[in-house]
Amino acid sequence: MISKIINMAERMKDEQDRLLESMFESAPIADNGFSNQIVRRVRRKLWLRRITLPVAVGIGLLIAFRPMAALVTGVYELLLSMPGDLVPSLEGSLPSLQLIVTGALVLGVAMFSLSMLED
């Protein structure tokens, strides 16, 4: 019985429906800069998101530069100190320390630029 009443109420608007509709009806709210305020917030958020990764990468590179250089030097020296018959042509084939560090930096900058381009 109740479901029949509910179904009927859905199809037909009774007096109370019309009354409620007129009561709930309200004048449109003027924008008055509301949308601009949100757009500004969104733009700020986008800008922050874009800048966060590069800044984090930059800071990370600065922090990691010295330990990385020390690690590379250590590995390089270890390889050089190995017996000649273990790595016969090592000295000729290994790039210089300067080249390795420069290469790592170039790679870092390239990855950073790619992520910027992607954004």
Added chain:
Amino acid sequence: MTWGEDHELVARIVAVQDTRAFGELIRRHQSHVRNFLRKLSGDMSAADDLAQDCFMRAWDKLHTYSGSGTFIGWLLKIAYTTFLQSKRKSKRYAEILEQVGHVSEAESRTYAVQADEVTDLDKFLAVLSEEERAIMVMSYACGLSHREISEATSMPVGSVKSVIFRGKEKIRTSFDIKDHQHG
């Protein structure tokens, strides 16, 4: 510049993060969302803050809009969730304050309007539960269909119909509408 339909704007925003297109979407729907939240909370400035949060969330979730329902229905779903979450937060805050012996200024933000602004609609809304109020506002103020309300509130269509029926009954019995019409 002339903008297309809502779903075209959404597609543009998702594809190129066009903030101007998003601004246009806000301009189109801000009145409905703010009206909905104002009627739900009874507090104009709090409702506008919630509306801002709602649009910020909408920006983050735009890629989840499938285009199957109306955009305003999807937006009101976010608005309703934002409202419920804010209620939960302020309730937790009130509980913490109570525990430390303070009287909360945000004391249970139930539907309350300033005494000099009480309209017939405010009286009607005051007799409804929060859920009934939300559904009645979606139905009568925003013109959403039962199916759209069901999607917005994650309730079965049958339950939505029952809530509307119950809400109308409450209003009818509380204000004796049969005997003297309002307006």
